[in-house]
Amino acid sequence: MIDPSSFVQELQKQRTGFFTGVPDSLLRNLCAFITDSFDAEHHIIAANEGNAVALAAGHYLATGTIPMVYMQNSGEGNAVNPLLSLADTDVYQIPLLLCIGWRGEPGVHDEPQHVKQGKVTLSLLETMGIPYQVLSSDEASMKVQVEQAYATMKTEQAPVALIVKKGLFAEYALQQPDRVEGKLTREEALEIIVSHTDPRAIFVSTTGMASRELYEIRERNGVGHEKDFLTVGSMGHASQIALGIALSKKNRQVYCLDGDGAALMHLGGMAIIGTTKPENYFHIILNNGSHDSVGGQPTVGRDVDLVGVAKSLGYATAVKVTDETALVDALATKNAGPHCIEVLVKKGNRKDLGRPKSTPVENKQAFMHYIAEETT
Numbered sequence: 001m002i003d004p005s006s007f008v009q010e011l012q013k014q015r016t017g018f019f020t021g022v023p024d025s026l027l028r029n030l031c032a033f034i035t036d037s038f039d040a041e042h043h044i045i046a047a048n049e050g051n052a053v054a055l056a057a058g059h060y061l062a063t064g065t066i067p068m069v070y071m072q073n074s075g076e077g078n079a080v081n082p083l084l085s086l087a088d089t090d091v092y093q094i095p096l097l098l099c100i101g102w103r104g105e106p107g108v109h110d111e112p113q114h115v116k117q118g119k120v121t122l123s124l125l126e127t128m129g130i131p132y133q134v135l136s137s138d139e140a141s142m143k144v145q146v147e148q149a150y151a152t153m154k155t156e157q158a159p160v161a162l163i164v165k166k167g168l169f170a171e172y173a174l175q176q177p178d179r180v181e182g183k184l185t186r187e188e189a190l191e192i193i194v195s196h197t198d199p200r201a202i203f204v205s206t207t208g209m210a211s212r213e214l215y216e217i218r219e220r221n222g223v224g225h226e227k228d229f230l231t232v233g234s235m236g237h238a239s240q241i242a243l244g245i246a247l248s249k250k251n252r253q254v255y256c257l258d259g260d261g262a263a264l265m266h267l268g269g270m271a272i273i274g275t276t277k278p279e280n281y282f283h284i285i286l287n288n289g290s291h292d293s294v295g296g297q298p299t300v301g302r303d304v305d306l307v308g309v310a311k312s313l314g315y316a317t318a319v320k321v322t323d324e325t326a327l328v329d330a331l332a333t334k335n336a337g338p339h340c341i342e343v344l345v346k347k348g349n350r351k352d353l354g355r356p357k358s359t360p361v362e363n364k365q366a367f368m369h370y371i372a373e374e375t376t
Contacts, residue, residue: 260301
């Protein structure tokens with residue numbers, strides 16, 4: 001295992017002092033150390049991985065020093081555009097150190113949404129022409145790899161990637177973990193939501209803990225899962241999946257169960273919802289101010305006015321709620337949507353929280369059959 005401090009020290013020897021990216025569970029210990037070690041001018045948790053690449057490029061242009069961009073391998077998709085059309089040797093020739101968590105590594109058990117990405121992680125980098133090394137768990141070897149990566153970046157004037165396997169970084173806990181206020185847990189809020197909606201309503205839940213908790217609520221209540229599309233991957237896109245459904249199923253209420261990190265990742269989607277104006281659409285943002293599924297690193301969700309954003313983007317109503325009574329009242333609206341309900345919830349989840357037992361394809365088939373049913 002590699003001590004996060006040792007790894008960062010090697011980067012600092014190469015004059016790297018700016019870090020940005022989107023947290024990943026395989027990088028949680030590294031991200032925690034960086035959070036404790038650098039101020040807000042030298043470490044920024046970006047809205048999405050493409051933003052992080054662009055932010056890092058700006059830092060390089062301003063200082064001439066190479067920054068580090070961290071991400072889960074699923075985030076490569078968000079980063080492809082700026083990596084190829086901004087940082088690439090055929091364009092602006094901007095050296096960036098990419099630190100990528102290898103979820104779904106072949107031969108290592110992982111969740112279904114990570115399997116495909118794990119298979120193509122290295123080949124995708126090869127296709128983009130980005131040199132990479134799989135980071136060694138031996139400290140001496142790691143130091144050599146870091147030196148080689150910087151030598152390549154300086155010679156080629158282009159990005160280089162270091163791939164991080166599961167369990168590479170030694171444990172490190174945030175010295176001052178965020179304390180996020182809330183009267184309800186996310187799971188309690190979800191229980192209230194599913195208990196106070198039309199029996200024929202359609203749900204699309206965002207990636208991570210929200211989908212896992214929704215699945216367990218259905219199990220606990222002894223009902224099926226056909227009402228719910230569990231967006232186990234594709235972070236930030238649940239709102240547009242729900243929009244596509246709402247526009248085609250105007251006689252059914254459609255609820256997007258979103259997270260603050262996911263909503264912020266592709267905030268422009270809210271503009272499309274607001275201007276398309278689906279009257280049957282409820283956009284519920286469960287805001288705990290953190291990337292809860294990948295280590296609890298903070299988002300800016302509690303620092304921005306999401307309700308104000310929704311109103312300015314054309315949502316018919318937008319309210320912020322903090323308790324059960326206010327949430328039930330917001331759900332009871334009879335007015336035409338789209339509606340935005342921001343629910344301030346506590347950070348964290350049950351330690352014994354399970355995972356869906358059905359496959360994504362099984363979920364899709366049951367869901368499509370359910371929403372194909374028309375009102376009689």
